Amino acid sequence: MDLIKSLNDAVSYMEKNITDEQIDYEKLGRIACCSSYQFQRMFSYLAGISISEYIRRRKMSLAAVDLQSGREKVIDVAIKYGYSSPTAFNRAFQNVHGIAPSRIKDDDIILKSYPPICFSIQIRGKEEMEFKIVKRESIRVLGVSTQLDNDITKAYEEGEALWLKIFTKNNGELCNELNEACDAGFDGFFGIETEHNNGGEYTIAVASTKPATGNLKEHIIPAHTWAVFKGKNFFADEYSDAESAIKVEECIYTNWLPTSGYELADNLNVHFLFATNNLEKAPFEMWLPVKKR
Numbered sequence: 001m002d003l004i005k006s007l008n009d010a011v012s013y014m015e016k017n018i019t020d021e022q023i024d025y026e027k028l029g030r031i032a033c034c035s036s037y038q039f040q041r042m043f044s045y046l047a048g049i050s051i052s053e054y055i056r057r058r059k060m061s062l063a064a065v066d067l068q069s070g071r072e073k074v075i076d077v078a079i080k081y082g083y084s085s086p087t088a089f090n091r092a093f094q095n096v097h098g099i100a101p102s103r104i105k106d107d108d109i110i111l112k113s114y115p116p117i118c119f120s121i122q123i124r125g126k127e128e129m130e131f132k133i134v135k136r137e138s139i140r141v142l143g144v145s146t147q148l149d150n151d152i153t154k155a156y157e158e159g160e161a162l163w164l165k166i167f168t169k170n171n172g173e174l175c176n177e178l179n180e181a182c183d184a185g186f187d188g189f190f191g192i193e194t195e196h197n198n199g200g201e202y203t204i205a206v207a208s209t210k211p212a213t214g215n216l217k218e219h220i221i222p223a224h225t226w227a228v229f230k231g232k233n234f235f236a237d238e239y240s241d242a243e244s245a246i247k248v249e250e251c252i253y254t255n256w257l258p259t260s261g262y263e264l265a266d267n268l269n270v271h272f273l274f275a276t277n278n279l280e281k282a283p284f285e286m287w288l289p290v291k292k293r
């Protein structure tokens with residue numbers, strides 16, 4: 001299926017259900033032929049805004065039109081767009097428009113309008129991307145995990161916190177456990193993000209043939225065809241750093257995937273952090289499970 005068409009179909013679904021209190025992210029993922037996590041990721045990179053913020057802006061744009069008509073009360077409009085609390089609606093309206101909804105008819109009031117988004121392929125050409133397609137059998141790993149929130153922004157923070165937990169000095173024992181377990185041909189750490197019904201899970205692990213002991217549990221990275229991309233600075237603080245994990249991921253979803261002839265093949269995403277003594281310039285690979293369209 002054409003990726004751009006499926007993304008626009010998902011946007012159409014959001015528009016049809018914009019008055020729902022919660023729009024079903026799982027359904028959005030199914031429409032876009034991917035997981036809800038992958039859809040959130042693609043949407044935020046391509047649109048430059050998170051899904052939750054986009055939905056909030058669309059609701060407040062439509063709410064402003066309804067209130068200006070003068071036929072509906074603020075409380076009725078709040079309920080219409082899924083806000084059971086007038087306070088929450090007022091806060092959302094002010095965040096978007098800069099005024100309270102009760103002032104909608106004041107003279108010289110300036111409101112903001114956010115029309116429905118429409119995705120299209122943008123020809124850039126100037127950004128070169130190096131990648132390779134690799135078929136790999138399943139990989140047994142031992143590692144530690146944390147649960148991830150349904151919201152992709154919060155999930156990023158939770159995954160980052162797990163990396164910090166392992167590499168900070170006061171958690172040296174955990175890092176040592178991982179180092180001692182590593183014995184199966186991959187010299188480094190895997191960051192494995194998988195999706196479940198109630199959110200996701202992020203696992204930091206090493207390839208290992210040893211039994212699971214201590215804090216480490218067994219996981220399997222399934223056999224797949226992977227699109228593999230390299231980066232040079234996994235822990236870069238600045239989003240603008242072109243060699244950071246976030247920027248590499250953004251380029252994959254905005255430049256490579258829409259025109260690659262491939263589509264996502266599974267609800268997981270793998271980082272591989274090469275063993276290094278300099279975490280400030282940590283080389284890494286990003287593995288994306290893919291299949292031919």
